[in-house]
Amino acid sequence: NAGVMQNPRHLVRRRGQEARLRCSPMKGHSHVYWYRQLPEEGLKFMVYLQKENIIDESGMPKERFSAEFPKEGPSILRIQQVVRGDSAAYFCASSPPVRVDEQFFGPGTRLTVL
Amino acid sequence: GENVEQHPSTLSVQEGDSAVIKCTYSDSASNYFPWYKQELGKGPQLIIDIRSNVGEKKDQRIAVTLNKTAKHFSLHITETQPEDSAVYFCAASTYYQFYFGTGTSLTVIP
Numbered sequence: 248n249a250g251v252m253q254n255p256r257h258l259v260r261r262r263g264q265e266a267r268l269r270c271s272p273m274k275g276h277s278h279v280y281w282y283r284q285l286p287e288e289g290l291k292f293m294v295y296l297q298k299e300n301i302i303d304e305s306g307m308p309k310e311r312f313s314a315e316f317p318k319e320g321p322s323i324l325r326i327q328q329v330v331r332g333d334s335a336a337y338f339c340a341s342s343p344p345v346r347v348d349e350q351f352f353g354p355g356t357r358l359t360v361l
Numbered sequence: 362g363e364n365v366e367q368h369p370s371t372l373s374v375q376e377g378d379s380a381v382i383k384c385t386y387s388d389s390a391s392n393y394f395p396w397y398k399q400e401l402g403k404g405p406q407l408i409i410d411i412r413s414n415v416g417e418k419k420d421q422r423i424a425v426t427l428n429k430t431a432k433h434f435s436l437h438i439t440e441t442q443p444e445d446s447a448v449y450f451c452a453a454s455t456y457y458q459f460y461f462g463t464g465t466s467l468t469v470i471p
Contacts, residue, residue: 251404253404282461287464288463289365289367289450289461289462289463289464290405290450290459290461291461292460295458302457303457303458306458338404338405342457347456348393348395348454348459350457350459351407352397352404352405352406353404354402354403354404355403355404
């Protein structure tokens with residue numbers, strides 16, 4: 248009964264490097280959502296994906312951030328040329344196709360940019 | 362867009378006492394209100410939720426109330442235990458996009 252899986256759990260990058268965060272949804276879930284949590288704040292929506300489709304990326308910064316959910320394999324959130332302000336916890340959630348408001352969250356990836 | 366405010370930001374109670382956390386929202390179209398518990402180093406875990414066609418929902422020691430007219434909803438935890446210590450988040454949504462409050466750090470003192 249595996250839940251939402253994310254890896255790595257902790258990621259350290261230097262400024263200017265790339266960060267790749269992976270998310271495997273729960274079995275039977277084909278919808279994935281990424282949220283960002285800055286220190287002492289609530290989670291903020293970034294992007295909603297279905298297999299091979301980006302449904303809504305309105306919460307994603309216009310530059311340096313991208314997300315994908317390929318036909319095979321995990322969803323990936325990619326941050327290019329990271330800056331210190333990207334340091335945060337990134338959470339992935341998944342839902343079944345018919346209940347997009349029933350989102351189950353993974354344990355998160357804590358990104359630290361040095 | 363939706364704006365969710367949550368109070369208090371920190372809450373300390375004695376074991377066995379009740380804890381109440383309150384949230385307000387701005388978008389009258391929001392119709393789903395989940396509450397999440399987040400323990401240190403872990404992801405948010407859904408503990409209870411309520412939809413806009415219901416005024417109150419209870420699950421053992423946890424209850425949530427919703428006042429659509431006033432646009433506020435509350436989490437009530439009775440007979441608190443040390444393992445209830447965590448950060449609690451409320452959220453509001455109309456569809457897939459959740460708007461979260463800023464969290465309440467609850468400490469239950471044994």
